[in-house]
Amino acid sequence: MAITEFEAVTDWHRPLPDTDFFSAGSVAEATQLARRPGAQFIAGGTALVRFGRWGGQVPPALIYIGQLGELRDIAAEDGSVRLGSLAVHSQLASSPVIRERIPLLSQAATEVAGPAVRNLATLGGNVVINWDLVPPLLALDAQVHVHDGAAEKTLPLVALYDESGQPLLASSELITAVTVAGDLPRSSYQKVARRHAVSRAVMGVAVAMDLDGDTCRDVRIGLGGAGLHSRRLTAAEDELRGQVLTDAIVARAGEIAEAAAADAFEVMDASPWYTQQMARVMTERAISDAAGRPVV
Amino acid sequence: MKHTIAFELNGRAVEVAGVRSTLSLLEMLRDELGVTSPKAGCLSGDCGACNVHLDGDVVPSCLVLAPMVEGRRVTTVEGLSSGPDDLAPLQEAFYENLAAQCGFCTSGQLMTAQALLAANPDPTRPEVRAWMAGSLCRCTGYYKIIDAVLDAAGRIGVGPVPTGGRA
Numbered sequence: 001m002a003i004t005e006f007e008a009v010t011d012w013h014r015p016l017p018d019t020d021f022f023s024a025g026s027v028a029e030a031t032q033l034a035r036r037p038g039a040q041f042i043a044g045g046t047a048l049v050r051f052g053r054w055g056g057q058v059p060p061a062l063i064y065i066g067q068l069g070e071l072r073d074i075a076a077e078d079g080s081v082r083l084g085s086l087a088v089h090s091q092l093a094s095s096p097v098i099r100e101r102i103p104l105l106s107q108a109a110t111e112v113a114g115p116a117v118r119n120l121a122t123l124g125g126n127v128v129i130n131w132d133l134v135p136p137l138l139a140l141d142a143q144v145h146v147h148d149g150a151a152e153k154t155l156p157l158v159a160l161y162d163e164s165g166q167p168l169l170a171s172s173e174l175i176t177a178v179t180v181a182g183d184l185p186r187s188s189y190q191k192v193a194r195r196h197a198v199s200r201a202v203m204g205v206a207v208a209m210d211l212d213g214d215t216c217r218d219v220r221i222g223l224g225g226a227g228l229h230s231r232r233l234t235a236a237e238d239e240l241r242g243q244v245l246t247d248a249i250v251a252r253a254g255e256i257a258e259a260a261a262a263d264a265f266e267v268m269d270a271s272p273w274y275t276q277q278m279a280r281v282m283t284e285r286a287i288s289d290a291a292g293r294p295v296v
Numbered sequence: 297m298k299h300t301i302a303f304e305l306n307g308r309a310v311e312v313a314g315v316r317s318t319l320s321l322l323e324m325l326r327d328e329l330g331v332t333s334p335k336a337g338c339l340s341g342d343c344g345a346c347n348v349h350l351d352g353d354v355v356p357s358c359l360v361l362a363p364m365v366e367g368r369r370v371t372t373v374e375g376l377s378s379g380p381d382d383l384a385p386l387q388e389a390f391y392e393n394l395a396a397q398c399g400f401c402t403s404g405q406l407m408t409a410q411a412l413l414a415a416n417p418d419p420t421r422p423e424v425r426a427w428m429a430g431s432l433c434r435c436t437g438y439y440k441i442i443d444a445v446l447d448a449a450g451r452i453g454v455g456p457v458p459t460g461g462r463a
Contacts (some may be wrong), residue, residue: 020297021317021363040360049320049359050340064316066364090353114407114430117341119353120360197429198342 018051020061022067027174031149033063033125035170040064041174043086044120046113047129071124071176071226074099081182085124085145085175090115092123093131102180104187104206108136114198127157130165134230136189136206138222140180147176154179158232165229184208184218188289190282194269199227202270203278205257207286216240216291223257223283227267227275233257236283245291250284257283305322305329305366306375315362324365325372333373333403337432344431347404348372354411373403376410387458388408389448390441397435405431409445418449 024030034041040059042048043066069088076097083092083105092098092109092238099106111133113121126133127144134157140158149172157178160167169175186209193199196202203225210217219240224230233252237255243249258280264272301324302311310339312328313443322339325331325348332359337345341356348357349371375383383391384408412419412427419427424445425438433441 014316015316016320018297018318021299021301023363023366044359045361045364046341046356046359048359049318051319053339058318062361064364109305113341113426114344115411116344116347116354116356116430117359119350119355197426247360 001224016231017051017058019058022061023064027068027071027147027176028075030063030065030175031147031172033059033061034174036061036063039063039171043122044088044125046117046121047125047131065174073219074098077179079181079183080179083123083178083180085127086121087123089113089118089121089133091128093118102140102187104136104140104189104208105133105180106135107187108189108191108204108206111189111196111201111204114284121188123178127175128167128169129158129176130167130230132191132201132204132224135204135222136219136222137178137180138230138232139206139208139220140182141208142181142219143179144175145177145179146173148173152176161229169254181244184210184220186211186290186292188286190286190289192278193283200269202227203275203282205279205282205286207283207290209282209287211288211291214244214291216243218288219287221253221257221283221286223261223279225275226269226279227260227272228264230281231260233260233283235260240287245287245293250287250293253287254280254284277279299363299366301362301366303367304369305306305331306371308462309429311403312362317361317363319362320358321348321350321360321362321365321370321426324362325357327368331372331374334404335400337400337404341428343401343404344408345404347407347431349407349410350412352414354408371407373406376406384410385451386413386445389444391453393444393447395436395440395444397433401433401435405433405441409441409448412445413449419446420444 038060042062071084073084074083074095077176089109093106144157162258189206191204193201207221210220219237221233236256244250258276261276261279263274285295297317299315301312335345337343339358341359346357408431424442
């Protein structure tokens with residue numbers, strides 16, 4: 001670790017720099033306020049405050065949206081579930097609708113941070129910072145609803161990010177909801193981390209699957225972690241679809257995952273090599289677990 | 297930008313003037329209001345030493361900005377009981393099970409456990425372990441803390457602290 005990084009880490013008791021802070025009373029007001037130069041939305045604040053203390057940028061104006069209760073609703077719709085962007089992780093973990101219709105998401109939400117942070121951290125925040133819920137949301141074919149103050153548009157989550165994993169959102173564009181499909185009945189989320197509780201996933205792999213006997217009728221796989229931007233694993237999905245799930249084909253999917261993680265980057269918790277290995281291992285485990293096969 | 301923040305602290309209305317936007321709830325409690333039970337540990341939401349209740353939910357006060365607290369209810373260990381001679385059942389259980397050693401994490405452990413027992417008055421040992429995972433202790437090795445929470449669950453009157461909030 002470079003000395004400058006060390007200093008940044010040991011200096012985290014310093015106060016955060018001051019900034020402007022406005023509480024929005026509606027989505028329209030929030031998007032209007034966010035047109036100020038350098039403005040950024042803040043909801044739970046867990047990521048922004050944490051990274052701010054670690055030396056990250058604190059924007060000159062914070063637009064607080066945590067009071068927009070209408071963005072906290074979770075509602076079952078025809079074949080899908082609409083999740084308000086301000087639903088916090090503890091809601092995602094405990095909501096009866098989510099536990100019944102999309103257990104993959106409730107399981108993954110339970111594995112993010114600790115219970116206190118889960119009471120603050122929102123779904124929308126997790127999506128914006130491309131964190132650990134993104135792989136399961138990709139496996140659930142999530143659609144993201146974005147409001148710019150004038151109109152709401154909907155785009156697939158997979159299209160939300162650029163090549164460096166950053167969200168393609170203007171500062172006044174607010175994620176209002178995420179809709180996920182509950183079409184594939186079997187699922188698994190497999191995470192490896194420094195500490196399983198609390199720590200960010202070094203690798204998280206989510207699989208949603210439909211089986212016909214031992215044959216994979218349909219499957220979606222999302223993976224990502226601290227050292228790998230989240231992505232769909234469509235090449236492995238194509239390999240599995242229509243096939244009987246043997247050890248060999250599961251291993252083949254793992255190899256595809258490892259190859260697909262070739263752009264893994266160095267992070268504090270894992271080397272690129274380790275991230276790649278975990279992409280393979282966790283993909284194999286998630287597929288096997290979703291299919292009800294023994295997990296090795 | 298300076299704010300005047302009015303909120304409810306342990307059942308009592310308080311107002312703090314001249315608060316900058318990025319002051320944390322933890323700093324506001326400790327430095328502006330003299331409520332020192334929440335401790336500054338990791339300041340990253342990883343350790344649980346600063347955990348308090350916000351509208352009845354346990355949250356890390358180090359990650360909450362002061363202006364977010366406007367009009368809301370905050371409860372700290374000081375709100376669990378009236379003093380050393382009147383410990384809450386959970387505090388008694390911590391005391392009798394030797395669940396505190398240096399005591400730095402204890403306030404956070406108590407507030408975290410209180411939130412669990414308010415929502416789930418009869419948790420299993422695995423449920424206690426999973427819930428307390430975000431509250432680090434460098435002394436006790438956790439067994440006594442888990443024992444204390446389970447012991448408290450068996451006592452009468454470990455209900456929600458009188459702040460309500462969503463379950």
